[in-house]
Structures are given as structure tokens and as C-alpha cells.
Amino acid sequence: xxxxAVLQSPSGSSKTIRLEQNREALEKDKRAEARVMFHLTVPxxxxxxxxxxxxxxxxxxxxxxxxxxxxxxxxxxxxxxEPVYRDMFLNTFKIAFIVTVLCxxxxxxxxxxxxxxxxxxxGLLMLAVLMPFWTSTLVRTFSWLIILQRNGLVNSALVGAGxxxxxxxxxxxxxxxIIGMVHIMVPFLILPLYASMKAxxxxxxxxxxxxxxxxxHAFARVYLPLSMPGLVAGTIMVFVMCLGFYITxxxxxxxxxxxxxxxxxxSLSLYATWGxxxxxxxxxxxxxxxxxGLSLMLVRRLTPEV
Amino acid sequence: MATASTTTxxxxxxxxxxxxxxxxxxxxxxxxxxxxGEFLTxxxxxxxxxxxxxxxxxxxxxxxxxxxxxxxxxxVHLPPHKRNIGMVFQNYALFPHMTVGENVAYPLRLxxxxxAEIKDRVQRVLDLVQLGSYADRNISQLxxxxxxxxxxxxxxxxxxxxxxxxxxxxxLDKQLRETMQIEIRSLHDRLGMTTISVTHxxxxxxxxxxxxxxxxKGRLAQVATPSDLYEHPESQFVAEFIxxxxxxxxxxxxGQWCYNGRPLKLADDGIGAADTMLLMxxxxxxxxxxxxxxxxxxxxxxxxxxxxxxxxxxxxxxEVMLDGGHTVFVRMANRSENVRALPQAGQSVxxxxxxxxxxxxxxxx
Amino acid sequence: MESYVSHRSRLWLYILVGxxxxxxxxxxxxxxxxxxxxxxxxxxxxxxxxxRWYRGFFGEEKWLAATWVSLRVAFGTMIxxxxxxxxxxxxxxxxxxxxxxxxxxxxxxxxxVPSILIAIGIFFVYARIGGLLxxxxxxxxxxxxxxxxxxxxxxxxxxxxxxxxxxxxARSLGANRFKAFRTVTLPQxxxxxxxxMLLAFLVSFDELIISLMISSGPVATLPxxxxxxxxxxxxxxxxxxxxxxxIVTTVPPLVLHIVTSRAKRKDRRHAG
Numbered sequence: 001x002x003x004x005a006v007l008q009s010p011s012g013s014s015k016t017i018r019l020e021q022n023r024e025a026l027e028k029d030k031r032a033e034a035r036v037m038f039h040l041t042v043p044x045x046x047x048x049x050x051x052x053x054x055x056x057x058x059x060x061x062x063x064x065x066x067x068x069x070x071x072x073x074x075x076x077x078x079x080x081x082e083p084v085y086r087d088m089f090l091n092t093f094k095i096a097f098i099v100t101v102l103c104x105x106x107x108x109x110x111x112x113x114x115x116x117x118x119x120x121x122x123g124l125l126m127l128a129v130l131m132p133f134w135t136s137t138l139v140r141t142f143s144w145l146i147i148l149q150r151n152g153l154v155n156s157a158l159v160g161a162g163x164x165x166x167x168x169x170x171x172x173x174x175x176x177x178i179i180g181m182v183h184i185m186v187p188f189l190i191l192p193l194y195a196s197m198k199a200x201x202x203x204x205x206x207x208x209x210x211x212x213x214x215x216x217h218a219f220a221r222v223y224l225p226l227s228m229p230g231l232v233a234g235t236i237m238v239f240v241m242c243l244g245f246y247i248t249x250x251x252x253x254x255x256x257x258x259x260x261x262x263x264x265x266x267s268l269s270l271y272a273t274w275g276x277x278x279x280x281x282x283x284x285x286x287x288x289x290x291x292x293g294l295s296l297m298l299v300r301r302l303t304p305e306v
Numbered sequence: 307m308a309t310a311s312t313t314t315x316x317x318x319x320x321x322x323x324x325x326x327x328x329x330x331x332x333x334x335x336x337x338x339x340x341x342x343g344e345f346l347t348x349x350x351x352x353x354x355x356x357x358x359x360x361x362x363x364x365x366x367x368x369x370x371x372x373x374x375x376x377x378x379x380x381x382v383h384l385p386p387h388k389r390n391i392g393m394v395f396q397n398y399a400l401f402p403h404m405t406v407g408e409n410v411a412y413p414l415r416l417x418x419x420x421x422a423e424i425k426d427r428v429q430r431v432l433d434l435v436q437l438g439s440y441a442d443r444n445i446s447q448l449x450x451x452x453x454x455x456x457x458x459x460x461x462x463x464x465x466x467x468x469x470x471x472x473x474x475x476x477x478l479d480k481q482l483r484e485t486m487q488i489e490i491r492s493l494h495d496r497l498g499m500t501t502i503s504v505t506h507x508x509x510x511x512x513x514x515x516x517x518x519x520x521x522x523k524g525r526l527a528q529v530a531t532p533s534d535l536y537e538h539p540e541s542q543f544v545a546e547f548i549x550x551x552x553x554x555x556x557x558x559x560x561g562q563w564c565y566n567g568r569p570l571k572l573a574d575d576g577i578g579a580a581d582t583m584l585l586m587x588x589x590x591x592x593x594x595x596x597x598x599x600x601x602x603x604x605x606x607x608x609x610x611x612x613x614x615x616x617x618x619x620x621x622x623x624x625e626v627m628l629d630g631g632h633t634v635f636v637r638m639a640n641r642s643e644n645v646r647a648l649p650q651a652g653q654s655v656x657x658x659x660x661x662x663x664x665x666x667x668x669x670x671x
Numbered sequence: 672m673e674s675y676v677s678h679r680s681r682l683w684l685y686i687l688v689g690x691x692x693x694x695x696x697x698x699x700x701x702x703x704x705x706x707x708x709x710x711x712x713x714x715x716x717x718x719x720x721x722x723r724w725y726r727g728f729f730g731e732e733k734w735l736a737a738t739w740v741s742l743r744v745a746f747g748t749m750i751x752x753x754x755x756x757x758x759x760x761x762x763x764x765x766x767x768x769x770x771x772x773x774x775x776x777x778x779x780x781x782x783x784v785p786s787i788l789i790a791i792g793i794f795f796v797y798a799r800i801g802g803l804l805x806x807x808x809x810x811x812x813x814x815x816x817x818x819x820x821x822x823x824x825x826x827x828x829x830x831x832x833x834x835x836x837x838x839x840x841a842r843s844l845g846a847n848r849f850k851a852f853r854t855v856t857l858p859q860x861x862x863x864x865x866x867x868m869l870l871a872f873l874v875s876f877d878e879l880i881i882s883l884m885i886s887s888g889p890v891a892t893l894p895x896x897x898x899x900x901x902x903x904x905x906x907x908x909x910x911x912x913x914x915x916x917x918i919v920t921t922v923p924p925l926v927l928h929i930v931t932s933r934a935k936r937k938d939r940r941h942a943g
Contacts, residue, residue, distance in 0.1 A: 040762035043755040055792025143698040244785025261787040393843040413844035
């Protein structure tokens with residue numbers, strides 16, 4: 001260590017060489033680190049890219065190929081030409097719409113109570129909202145099958161109370177599908193709504209009350225507009241998820257309720273044709289993207305400037 | 307840590323170091339050296355490049371160009387863990403999932419030091435920072451000052467070549483900060499370790515450092531001892547940053563610097579650079595004077611009118627408008643013999659500046 | 672908010688929310704009593720207590736094989752998705768690439784794409800490249816696609832609330848980057864990692880639509896077999912299967928929730 005303590009004062013030329021070498025080494029170093037960091041993302045990117053992004057791009061191209069192998073819009077023309085498709089689209093939108101409205105009606109009060117309830121109770125309430133979230137969709141759908149069947153709980157109760165003479169068909173039809181789907185979608189509406197309500201300053205409502213507003217009036221004029229961003233985000237999310245939903249309509253619809261996702265699955269498994277399935281898939285993806293884009297735009301516009 | 311003082315302290319050489327973020331030149335062509343065992347403070351306002359420079363020495367920021375050498379050995383291409391540099395971070399960053407003892411033992415464990423020796427060295431360094439009985443405490447149980455000391459203990463326990471500190475006291479309250487300044491300085495004197503500290507607090511820099519490097523806009527403005535920096539600042543920036551001062555613009559007449567037509571008697575007449583020069587006036591170096599007689603001898607005289615008087619406890623601060631149209635500040639110690647004859651606001655006064663205190667600085671471009 | 676509307680005038684709200692909560696929670700639980708029914712039909716309430724459907728479940732090769740497949744797949748997904756997801760979110764957090772936002776968006780996008788699209792896409796790829804269709808590794812990789820967003824989101828939140836200077840300290844003290852991550856960052860992000868693992872496991876264990884396309888025969892997953900049974904011939908063994916799925920998917924998150932909140936409370940006590 002003796003010579004180490006001596007301060008080096010390199011002569012001009014050797015200094016220039018050293019600095020030049022350093023510059024190159026540093027540049028190389030920088031690239032090496034960037035490479036390591038990039039490599040860390042590669043496995044995840046390969047999985048998602050190879051198994052999702054690439055096949056979807058491929059579906060997109062596939063949707064423009066007719067059964068005879070020619071480039072055409074044949075697959076898309078089918079949607080307008082065949083009444084089966086038209087009915088299926090109408091059905092899908094109808095169900096998605098009804099489910100979304102029902103979710104709104106059921107979800108808003110829960111989110112509201114969740115936002116204004118003090119700590120221990122709100123935690124419990126949250127747990128109740130999250131519990132179905134954790135429960136398998138399949139299990140919940142099966143539960144509805146038990147409850148809504150011909151001699152199930154609901155029908156026994158209705159007959160027992162003398163409200164109906166004979167059990168009414170609640171499952172294997174549109175009614176069952178909607179009941180089951182609402183059950184699955186409500187938490188998806190409650191959570192974003194709750195998040196935006198939680199951010200509302202309670203003082204605003206108190207101020208509105210002090211200024212003489214009735215609670216109902218204050219709610220309509222102050223609370224509702226402020227909870228709008230969460231409301232819009234949640235509503236659109238539920239609608240979009242309904243569009244592509246598969247499990248519940250397949251099981252509770254009893255083969256009578258046809259939505260896009262089932263149609264895609266069927267045209268693959270029954271007819272083994274990629275063209276129409278691809279076109280449907282592209283359409284579904286497009287609608288999803290449009291709705292999410294719309295949601296993003298609306299939320300941004302509705303969020304009050306701070 | 308008695309052994310630490312026997313370790314050879316090492317010199318550091320920073321050469322033509324630059325760091326560019328795209329178009330932004332965070333650090334531009336900086337060269338200076340640090341002597342073995344020296345305590346050097348990098349001082350400057352935020353965004354002046356001082357922290358970037360420290361991070362480059364530590365190895366967390368990659369320079370765009372240049373060289374950093376410890377004892378003649380190039381370290382610029384070494385990753386941080388191979389530099390053997392101890393570092394105290396601004397927020398201390400103690401590991402909350404380890405006890406105090408485990409925190410301090412961490413660098414020793416990494417180096418494969420034996421269990422018994424670890425225990426011994428941890429205890430010694432904890433004793434050194436006066437927290438000998440804290441080894442089993444949780445980090446969350448420590449006060450701010452204790453955290454600072456543990457961070458320091460952890461950074462020196464493995465006897466690094468040099469010690470870096472990034473705003474080591476900024477997280478503490480004022481009172482504690484002043485105590486710690488003196489404590490760190492005396493610890494440095496005992497260990498003799500080459501130390502580089504970063505701060506934006508001029509008082510902290512003046513208290514702790516052997517030398518201070520002042521930074522401005524990514525460039526090195528001046529490196530000097532605290533007293534040199536205060537007495538002989540080279541530029542208006544340094545003069546403003548270290549202590550308080552007022553500045554008067556001068557004109558050159560017949561080879562003499564003049565203010566308001568009057569030639570001045572300056573400490574160093576040699577300065578005749580082409581730059582625009584300013585006269586630096588430290589508030590405590592100006593004195594009241596009775597009449598024109600004071601201008602004779604080795605002093606300069608300025609006349610003006612008192613604008614405001616501010617009571618600041620230990621001193622009084624006067625704002626004086628000179629006849630030349632410039633405002634200067636005068637500070638008077640709050641002592642009974644001073645206070646008796648102090649001027650009031652609105653009163654015309656004459657000020658005297660000794661030749662030895664009349665220094666020129668470069669104006670900022 | 673508390674003071675100016677009385678609890679009495681809010682009664683209707685409590686009742687309404689109570690009903691909605693009942694609607695949300697009760698149906699999920701109904702499979703439990705049903706599974707202990709002695710009846711051949713899926714009647715509720717069950718006429719008598721019996722374990723015959725559990726005997727049926729554990730006695731039938733189809734259910735046992737499917738359960739074993741699902742557990743292996745979920746475990747594999749948990750490992751692969753967590754490791755790749757943690758690595759990616761670390762890199763995304765630490766480095767400042769211009770493409771970072773695009774990479775992050777790509778990795779989260781499976782959350783927004785309808786499962787049926789992901790399913791047919793994967794089916795298409797597997798049908799071409801061979802060796803993955805109807806294999807355990809194939810299902811694991813497929814499930815990783817849908818588990819990835821949960822890992823990335825959980826870990827990003829974890830990294831965002833973590834002070835990265837700790838890792839810098841560790842490196843200045845002599846640890847290389849990996850060692851610093853392992854000894855300092857990872858132990859402090861253990862809740863995020865465990866949550867990621869759990870989410871990945873659950874997403875996979877629950878996943879049906881992708882499995883429908885790419886897992887059949889001996890590697891059919893439990894949800895897939897349950898779905899097929901539900902569609903073809905409903906019998907109360909399903910209730911037993913559903914109850915077991917319910918336990919597997921509900922108990923671990925609950926335990927994690929309790930452990931995390933307890934640890935957080937402990938931290939707060941220490942800090943105070």
C-alpha cells in the first residue's frame with residue numbers, strides 16, 4: 001500500500017489515452033447493463049408474446065381469408081347475411097346491457113355504504129364483497145344451478161308461499177344466465193366505484209347539508225357527480241366482460257342462450273373452421289378495445305381537476 | 307475500530323469527469339483531487355451536480371466520460387460492490403428486516419468474516435458511535451440521530467478505502483444536526499479515513515470539512531479550505547453561497563478600480579482580469595465611521611442612507627442605500643457598546659471597509 | 672357524513688345492502704351442505720347427512736386424476752409466473768428504457784383480452800408447434816399468460832412502496848446486484864411475492880376456458896372435468912368437487928389476509 005498513497009499526476013498523453021479507454025469501457029458497460037435488464041423481461045415477454053400477442057395478430061390475418069383460401073371479407077359478410085349471427089349479436093348485447101344495469105342498481109348502494117361506514121364494519125363488508133371474487137366462477141355457477149332448478153330453493157319457496165302454482169323455469173334460459181352473470185359481475189362494479197367514492201371528501205356533503213340541501217338533494221348534486229369516474233369505469237368494465245363471457249351462459253343458458261364467446265368456441269370445436277371464428281374474435285377484441293378506450297377517455301374527462 | 311486509524315488513508319483523483327443525460331449536462335468536465343485522510347465536502351444548490359458526482363464515485367451512476375482513481379487505481383469501470391467504498395445515504399436506508407447488529411454485520415458477512423470476529427468488530431464499531439448496547443434493537447426503535455450513527459457504523463465497519471456521505475444530516479432537526487456535525491468531524495479525526503460528503507448546507511460544510519468543493523450548474527466553481535473559500539471566493543456565486551454578501555459593480559479608470567467615481571484600495575491589486583469584476587462586501591466587515599477622515603489611511607469609505615434596521619437577536623442587520631444607488635447590508639453584533647450609537651432608519655451614514663477586506667470577485671455571466 | 676343522516680333514515684339502505692350481500696355470499700356456500708347430502712338428486716336442503724359423494728369423489732379415477740393435474744399445473748404456474756413476473760417487474764422498476772411502458776402494457780394486457788380469445792390463440796399455437804397440446808407444461812405456460820398480469824401488478828405495487836436505496840446500500844457494502852436483491856429487497860417484499868404466488872396459483876387452479884381448449888383426456892384439469900360433468904350429467908359428486916375447490920381457493924387468501932394484516936399491525940406497533 002506504500003505507493004498507493006502517492007498521488008498520481010499522469011502526463012498529458014497518457015491521460016488522454018486513459019480517458020479515451022474509459023469512454024469506450026463506460027459505453028460498453030452501459031450497454032451490458034441494459035442487456036441484463038432487458039433479458040430479465042424476456043421470459044415474461046416470450047410467454048405473453050408467443051402465446052397471446054402473436055396468435056391474436058394471426059387471428060386478425062386469418063379473419064380475412066375465405067374458406068377457399070382467397071383474401072376476402074367473406075367471414076365478416078356472414079355476420080350480416082346469416083340471421084343466426086344477427087340474433088347472436090343482439091342476444092349478446094341484450095344480456096350485457098341487462099346485466100350491467102342490474103349490477104349498477106345492486107352495486108351502487110353497496111359501494112356507497114362501504115365508503116361511508118367506519119373501520120371495523122367496512123372491513124367486514126369488504127370481505128363479503130371480495131369473497132365471491134375469490135370463489136371459482138364454476139362453483140358459483142353450479143350453486144345457482146342448485147338454487148334455481150325446478151325443485152330448487154327458490155321454486156320451493158315460491159310454490160310453498162302460494163305465489164305460483166307450478167315451479168317456474170328459472171334456469172337453462174335467459175333468466176338463469178342473467179342471475180348468474182350479475183352475481184359474478186357485481187364486485188367488478190363495486191370495487192372501482194368504492195375507490196372513487198372513498199376519495200370524495202366527506203366535508204363536501206356536510207357543507208352541502210349546512211347550506212340547506214336535503215340529504216337526497218346533496219347526494220344528487222354533489223355525491224353522484226363526484227363518484228362518476230368510478231361509476232363509468234366500473235360500468236364499462238362490466239359491460240365489456242359480459243360481451244366475452246363464456247362459462248355462465250354455457251351452463252345456465254342450457255344451450256338456449258348464445259353469446260359471442262360460445263359461438264367462437266362452437267365454430268372451432270364443431271365445425272373446425274378458423275375463418276368465422278377468427279372474424280368473431282377480431283370483432284370481440286375490437287369492441288373490447290373500443291369500450292376500454294371510451295372508458296379511459298370518459299374517466300379522464302369526468303375526473304375533477306385538482 | 308482502533309485498527310482503522312492504522313489503515314492507510316487513500317487519495318482520490320477525479321479527472322475530466324462528465325455525466326450527460328441526453329442534452330442535459332449534469333456534471334461537466336470536473337477535475338480535482340482529494341488528499342489521503344482529507345474530509346472534502348461537495349457543496350452546491352440542488353441540481354448543481356454534486357450528488358451525481360458522489361453517485362459516480364460510489365458506482366451507482368455511470369459517467370459519460372472521465373476517470374476516477376483511488377490511490378492511482380482506476381475504478382470507473384468497477385461495479386459498486388467491488389469498489390470497497392463505504393456510503394451513508396441521505397435516508398440512511400437501514401435494513402428494517404434486520405436488527406442493528408445484523409445491519410452492521412451485513413458487510414462483514416458478505417466478506418466471509420468469521421462469526422467471532424464479526425461479533426467483535428460490530429461491538430467495537432457500535433462502541434465507537436456510542437451505541438454499544440443497541441446490537442439487538444430493531445431499526446424501528448431507533449431515533450433519527452441513532453439511525454444516522456448506525457448507518458455510519460455500517461459504512462465503516464468493513465474498513466472501506468473511502469467513505470461517502472450523501473446529505474448525511476438533512477433528515478435530522480437543527481439542534482441534532484449541529485451536534486452530529488461535530489461528532490462526525492471528531493470521528494473522522496480519529497479514523498483518518500478519506501471522506502467525501504455532499505451537502506447544500508454551507509454551515510455543515512464549513513463545520514466539518516478540511517476543504518470544500520463548490521458546485522454550480524454541473525461545474526466546479528472553486529475548491530478551497532473553508533476559510534479560504536470565505537475570505538477569497540473567486541466568483542460572485544461562491545461569495546453568495548458561502549456567507550452573506552453585497553456586491554458593487556466597479557468601473558476601471560486609469561488602471562484603477564473605482565466605485566461611484568472614487569478609486570478603491572483593494573486587498574489584491576494584482577487582479578486585473580478582463581471579466582467584469584464586483585466588489586464583495588461582507589456585512590460584518592463594514593463599520594460605521596464618523597467623518598471623511600476615515601477615508602485616509604488604509605480604508606475605503608462609502609456614504610449612504612439607512613433604509614431599514616432588522617433586529618435578529620445576536621446581531622442587527624442594516625439595509626443601507628449607497629449614494630451610488632446600490633443596496634448593501636451591514637451587520638453589527640448586539641453588544642451594549644455598539645448599540646448605544648447605532649443609526650436609525652432614514653439617517654445618513656458613512657461606512658468604512660478596510661483594504662484587507664476589500665476583495666474583488668468575478669461577476670456571474 | 673356520520674352526523675347529519677340518522678341510522679334510522681338510512682335503514683332502507685342497510686336492508687338493501689344486506690340483501691345484496693346475501694345474494695353475493697350465500698349462493699357460494701350452498702354447495703357445502705349439498706355435498707353432504709344423502710340424496711341422489713341435488714335437493715336443498717339435504718334430507719340427510721352422508722359422505723357418499725366424497726367417497727364417490729375420492730373413489731373415482733376421473734376426479735382424482737383431474738385434481739392431481741390441477742394441483743400440479745397450479746403449482747407449476749405459480750413457480751413459472753412468479754419467477755418470470757418478478758424478474759420482469761424488477762427490470763421494469765429499475766431501468767429507464769423508453770420501451771418500458773410498452774413492455775408493461777403487454778404483460779398486463781391478458782387482463783383486458785377476453786379469455787376465449789387467449790384460449791383459441793393458444794390452441795392455435797399449440798396445434799402448430801406440437802409437444803405442448805394436452806401436456807402439463809403446455810397448460811402451465813398457457814396459464815402463465817393469464818397469471819402474469821396479477822404478478823406484475825402485485826410486484827409493481829410492492830416495488831413502488833419499497834425504498835430502492837436499500838438495495839444501493841447493500842451494493843455499496845459489497846453485495847452484487849443479485850445478492851443485494853436476495854438478501855435485502857426480497858425479504859422485505861415477501862408479502863408481495865407470496866401474494867403473487869398465491870394469485871398465480873389461484874388463477875391457474877380456477878382457470879377453465881383455456882383448459883377447455885388445450886387440456887383433455889389424462890391431463891384434463893379439475894375445472895374442465897367439473898364443467899364437462901355439469902354440462903353432461905349433473906350428480907352430487909359435483910357438490911363435493913365444488914366444495915373442495917371452494918376450500919382450496921378461499922382458505923389460502925383468507926390466511927394470507929390475516930397474516931398480512933397482523934404483520935402490518937406489528938410493524939406499526941414497532942414504528943410507534
